[in-house]
Structures are given as structure tokens and as C-alpha cells.
Amino acid sequence: xxxxxxxxxxxxxxxxxxxxxxxxxxxxxxxxxxxxxxxxxxxxxxxxxxxxxxxxxxxxxxxxxxxxxxxxxxxxxxxxxxxxxxxxxxxxxxxxxxxxxxxxxxxxxxxxxxxxxxxxxxxxxxxxxxxxxxxxxxxxxxxxxxxxxxxxxxxxxxxxxxxxxxxxxxxxxxxxxxxxxxxxxxxxxxxxx
Numbered sequence: 001x002x003x004x005x006x007x008x009x010x011x012x013x014x015x016x017x018x019x020x021x022x023x024x025x026x027x028x029x030x031x032x033x034x035x036x037x038x039x040x041x042x043x044x045x046x047x048x049x050x051x052x053x054x055x056x057x058x059x060x061x062x063x064x065x066x067x068x069x070x071x072x073x074x075x076x077x078x079x080x081x082x083x084x085x086x087x088x089x090x091x092x093x094x095x096x097x098x099x100x101x102x103x104x105x106x107x108x109x110x111x112x113x114x115x116x117x118x119x120x121x122x123x124x125x126x127x128x129x130x131x132x133x134x135x136x137x138x139x140x141x142x143x144x145x146x147x148x149x150x151x152x153x154x155x156x157x158x159x160x161x162x163x164x165x166x167x168x169x170x171x172x173x174x175x176x177x178x179x180x181x182x183x184x185x186x187x188x189x190x191x192x193x
Contacts (some may be wrong), residue, residue, distance in 0.1 A: 004065055035126035035173035040184045042066070043121050044091050046099055047113065047188025056104035063096035091128040095121045114185045122181025126173030 044060035045066075067090055098120040099113070106112035 001094075031169040032173045032176070035129045036180060037097070037177050038092070038124045038129065039122050039173075039177040039181055042095060042125065043099070043118065043181050043184045044169075044188045044191075046085070046096050046121075047117070047185045048191045050091050050099065050103055050113070051110060051189050051192050054108060056100045059096040059099040059103070061091065063092040066092055091125060091131065094128055095125045099122055102179075114182055114189060118182030118185035119178045120181075121185070122177030122179070123174045126170050126177055129173070130170050 042063060046062045050056070050059045052058075069137050099117045102117040102120060103109075103113050106116070
């Protein structure tokens with residue numbers, strides 16, 4: 001019950017993270033920020049429960065609860081006519097599986113979990129998240145279908161050069177995620193001491 005309660009609460013904090021439909025103008029900027037926020041929310045809770053139970057597979061279970069709960073919460077948004085897609089949430093699962101794999105493969109070594117698990121989750125989630133961006137409804141069509149107030153001039157974004165690797169939101173999200181993932185995996189482990 002405790003793991004369900006925490007997973008549900010962490011899901012509430014990530015419920016809108018990754019819905020680029022509502023960030024059409026800011027899609028790439030939002031992509032990086034939200035990839036990192038989703039990575040950190042997943043890794044803290046998953047690492048905490050993984051080290052708390054000591055059972056490989058707990059991280060995936062944690063991600064599964066987050067996914068199911070998000071689907072339930074998003075059903076309400078569907079009912080209101082918001083253009084959400086179910087594909088938005090399962091990206092947590094493969095990253096959590098990598099975390100479990102590291103924990104199992106290193107014979108429950110916490111330091112390896114922090115270093116290797118943190119890097120793997122941090123680097124993988126933005127990549128899996130890119131699948132989201134490719135599969136969501138066409139942003140231009142959505143913008144016409146669901147009009148929003150025009151942004152004031154000082155808020156108008158400058159289009160980034162997304163074709164260049166060093167300015168790629170996936171690379172930026174994966175790089176920042178890999179560094180921060182280790183830090184937050186350590187935090188997850190520390191919560192047990």
C-alpha cells in the first residue's frame with residue numbers, strides 16, 4: 001500500500017510533464033525540461049523502493065503504478081475533450097527495467113545502482129520520450145483545433161536549431177539526465193538510511 005501511495009503522488013507531479021501538445025511554441029524547450037523532470041521523479045521513487053525491498057523488479061512495478069494511475073487520471077482529461085494520447089506515459093517502463101537490470105546484474109550493489117542505474121535511466125528516458133513527441137497529434141492541427149491566447153511579444157520563442165547535435169533537446173536532456181540521475185538515485189538510496 002505504501003509503494004502505491006508514493007507512486008500515485010509522484011505521478012501527480014509528472015501528470016503534465018511531456019504533453020507537448022500544449023507547448024506547441026515551446027515544444028523543444030519543454031521537451032528537455034520535462035524529460036529531466038520525469039527522469040528525476042521516476043528515479044528517486046524507483047531507487048527508494050528498489051533498495052527498500054531489495055527485490056529486482058520493484059522499480060518496474062513502481063513505474064507500472066505510475067503508468068496505470070496516469071492513464072486513469074488522463075481519462076478525465078479525455079472526457080473533457082483534451083487531446084491527450086495514452087502513449088505519453090509508458091516511457092517510464094523501459095527506463096525502470098534498466099534500473100532493475102543494473103540492480104540484479106551487480107548483485108544488489110547500491111553504488112553500482114547509483115552510478116550505472118542513474119546514468120542509464122537519465123540517458124534512456126529522453127530517448128524513449130522522443131517516441132512520445134513523434135506519436136502525439138500533429139501540433140499544427142491541434143493548435144487550430146484548440147486555440148490559445150497569443151503569447152505576448154516578450155514571450156515569443158526563438159526557434160532553436162534542432163538539427164544540430166549540440167542544440168538537440170534529446171542530447172541535452174540525456175546529458176543532464178545522466179548527471180542528475182546519479183544524484184537522485186543516490187537520494188533514493190539515502191532515503192532508506
